[in-house]
Amino acid sequence: MTYDDLQDFISDRKKKNDFIQIDDEVSTELELTWILSEEERAGKGRTILFDNVKGYDIPVVGNIFSTQEKMNSILGDKPENIGNAMRNLIRPPKESESLIGRGMEMLKELGGLRPKLHDRLPSSYSVIDSVDLDRYPICTTWPDDAGPFITLPVVITSDPETGRKNAGMYRMQKYDSETMGMHWQIHKDGAKHFDEYKEKGKIMDVSVTLGTDPLTIFSAVAPLPDPLDEFSFWGLISKERPNLVKGQSVDHHYPMNSEIVLEGYIDSSESRIEGPFGDHTGYYSLQEVFPIFHIRKIVEKKNPVYPTTIVGKLWHEDVIMGKSIERLFLPLVKLQIPEIVDMNTMEEAVFHDMIVVSIKKRFPGHAKKVMFAVWGTGQLMFSKIVLIVDDDINVHDRKQVIWAMSTRIDPARDVIIIPGTHTDTLDHASSLLNYGSKMGIDATRKWKSEGFNRPWPETLSMKQDIQERVDQLRKKFTNQN
Ligand SMILES: Cc1cc2nc3c(=O)[nH]c(=O)nc-3n(C[C@H](O)[C@H](O)[C@H](O)COP(=O)(O)O)c2cc1C
Numbered sequence: 001m002t003y004d005d006l007q008d009f010i011s012d013r014k015k016k017n018d019f020i021q022i023d024d025e026v027s028t029e030l031e032l033t034w035i036l037s038e039e040e041r042a043g044k045g046r047t048i049l050f051d052n053v054k055g056y057d058i059p060v061v062g063n064i065f066s067t068q069e070k071m072n073s074i075l076g077d078k079p080e081n082i083g084n085a086m087r088n089l090i091r092p093p094k095e096s097e098s099l100i101g102r103g104m105e106m107l108k109e110l111g112g113l114r115p116k117l118h119d120r121l122p123s124s125y126s127v128i129d130s131v132d133l134d135r136y137p138i139c140t141t142w143p144d145d146a147g148p149f150i151t152l153p154v155v156i157t158s159d160p161e162t163g164r165k166n167a168g169m170y171r172m173q174k175y176d177s178e179t180m181g182m183h184w185q186i187h188k189d190g191a192k193h194f195d196e197y198k199e200k201g202k203i204m205d206v207s208v209t210l211g212t213d214p215l216t217i218f219s220a221v222a223p224l225p226d227p228l229d230e231f232s233f234w235g236l237i238s239k240e241r242p243n244l245v246k247g248q249s250v251d252h253h254y255p256m257n258s259e260i261v262l263e264g265y266i267d268s269s270e271s272r273i274e275g276p277f278g279d280h281t282g283y284y285s286l287q288e289v290f291p292i293f294h295i296r297k298i299v300e301k302k303n304p305v306y307p308t309t310i311v312g313k314l315w316h317e318d319v320i321m322g323k324s325i326e327r328l329f330l331p332l333v334k335l336q337i338p339e340i341v342d343m344n345t346m347e348e349a350v351f352h353d354m355i356v357v358s359i360k361k362r363f364p365g366h367a368k369k370v371m372f373a374v375w376g377t378g379q380l381m382f383s384k385i386v387l388i389v390d391d392d393i394n395v396h397d398r399k400q401v402i403w404a405m406s407t408r409i410d411p412a413r414d415v416i417i418i419p420g421t422h423t424d425t426l427d428h429a430s431s432l433l434n435y436g437s438k439m440g441i442d443a444t445r446k447w448k449s450e451g452f453n454r455p456w457p458e459t460l461s462m463k464q465d466i467q468e469r470v471d472q473l474r475k476k477f478t479n480q481n
Contacts, residue, residue: 112235
């Protein structure tokens, strides 16, 4: 069970006192998103509705994902519980369990996997033929951004062969009142669909939904394996079937609860410079060439609300999204790489620039096996630096991580550099776009079977009985002045 739509989410936030309404006039030029940022920086991260946006009739909502409490409400549970439940889905029946019972349980869990497809829009929607993006309060976030960008879009495309849908979040630069840049990075599913249409020489239908229920927005960010589409993922989490409605001028269905839908197309023979844009990395991402999205029609709910977010230097709400993804997907990653005990995709390292993984080391060279597995698993492939530690290290404790990284390695032996690899598109430090290198650091204790012939020292810890005695004594001292 999740929110019906974005406005249902806003009503709930009002009830939960996680809400501010700003009636003062606020500009979409730098001001609005900076208010969101300052609210996040102050540690409260309340949801904000801007009701008086300078030059626009449509209100803007922000800080939808800015606290873990909100994220848990959107997911209906803690992300780790959802990940464990998904992991549990493919659990074989226990000896004590009946096969039918287990089968029924699985069917119940899978019930949301098939979306309900509708042919007609609800009466609360209107279809606008005279496209005019200038109606929408699209924000400019950073002073040197190339212009206004849609930052929370759910971009829907479909595979030209199978018709299978994809929903991804890719920022969109407003070029004029009818066209936008489509910043899907080369490794993402939208770009893969684009390549397939290009190969066939066909125009590609694309719809961009703005302000669906927040779980749909989160699903578009989630790094799903190709066979699982975002709407089935939504159904798995909410245990309900998502409602999708047929597009007016596009050949696919999209969520029936969107505030605004931009329906249009991309012609693979066209491209245009996109950016710069102040990005998750804390830098402006550089100008590059991306496809152009042309809008054919706009579908709009009566009295819509426009959603936005800000990304940039730490701390913004993408951290909550990223950490929730880490916790939700860890049990599933462990299915493929079972020796992983825990992992920390580090927000200071923009999630993909450094990941710390603890393992239960069982055989010589085990750390390297895990590094290569990480680079071969979904969007973990973007990890520029993979640091492997033993399972006595808490990967979320930076002090322990740095202690292990510095005291358990001999750099010439334990650091590997792999040249000529894919990189994240946002990595501006690699010499070429999308192409650079990886670093793996094996900070596990070294074994004789790995050619290490000195004794490995024990780590320091106090005897249990001494610890207990000192704890008792200290209780006495703490009551003294
Ligand atoms: C606020 C926000 C903005 C994002 N912008 C982009 C973007 O412009 N381009 C991109 O390729 N990925 C972007 N991402 C990451 C993708 O949404 C993410 O990798 C997602 O899994 C892609 O979906 P896909 O695997 O279906 O392509 C963004 C994520 C967030 C949270």
